[in-house]
Amino acid sequence: ELRKLEPNNPVHATDLASIYIGRADRESAVGEKADKTKVSNNQIDAEKFLDQALKLDQGFAPAHFQMAIIEERRGKLPEAIARVEKLSKESPNDLPLAIQLGALYLKNNQADLAEKIWNAVVTAKGDYANARWYLAQLFESQKRYDEELTQLTEIQKTNKDNTQLVKKIEEVMKLKEAGIVDDKAPAPLSEKIPLPATDQTAPKK
Numbered sequence: 001e002l003r004k005l006e007p008n009n010p011v012h013a014t015d016l017a018s019i020y021i022g023r024a025d026r027e028s029a030v031g032e033k034a035d036k037t038k039v040s041n042n043q044i045d046a047e048k049f050l051d052q053a054l055k056l057d058q059g060f061a062p063a064h065f066q067m068a069i070i071e072e073r074r075g076k077l078p079e080a081i082a083r084v085e086k087l088s089k090e091s092p093n094d095l096p097l098a099i100q101l102g103a104l105y106l107k108n109n110q111a112d113l114a115e116k117i118w119n120a121v122v123t124a125k126g127d128y129a130n131a132r133w134y135l136a137q138l139f140e141s142q143k144r145y146d147e148e149l150t151q152l153t154e155i156q157k158t159n160k161d162n163t164q165l166v167k168k169i170e171e172v173m174k175l176k177e178a179g180i181v182d183d184k185a186p187a188p189l190s191e192k193i194p195l196p197a198t199d200q201t202a203p204k205k
Contacts, residue, residue: 020046
């Protein structure tokens with residue numbers, strides 16, 4: 001076992017925590033039939049491993065990010081936001097992390113902060129599809145269809161063969177004509193960004 005070979009390496013405990021978080025998420029995904037005890041126990045086990053990792057290295061960013069995931073899953077959004085804000089300040093060039101911070105802001109009803117940080121990402125990297133995708137979803141929830149279409153069109157420049165994206169653009173054009181809002185709850189904080197891309201978002205040490 002790697003933990004025995006490298007007992008002072010926080011990576012291994014953090015990796016184990018990720019496994020337990022995944023188990024909890026899979027159980028939660030069942031919906032009403034989910035075993036809440038299993039979900040809770042897996043989160044507790046994950047937290048134990050993360051505590052071990054942070055005892056080995058208090059500043060180990062991946063462990064803090066995983067801890068923020070647990071906090072978000074438990075509805076402790078202020079704690080999760082504070083933790084990810086700190087990580088983001090320490091790694092200002094970590095754009096995937098900034099995107100996830102925006103997702104937390106949005107879930108905490110801080111749409112203005114979410115828009116600000118995603119716009120900053122787009123300014124830093126204009127072809128970053130994930131940031132534009134999140135902005136598009138935000139604009140749709142606010143019936144800002146012209147701005148949403150602008151973001152989707154920019155994404156399409158580097159995703160010309162993405163049929164899902166073409167379908168989405170067509171849907172938004174219909175929403176614009178009908179004046180309908182598709183107000184969906186933001187996706188939970190996760191280790192992967194939703195479509196159209198799938199970047200790893202756990203920050204690096």
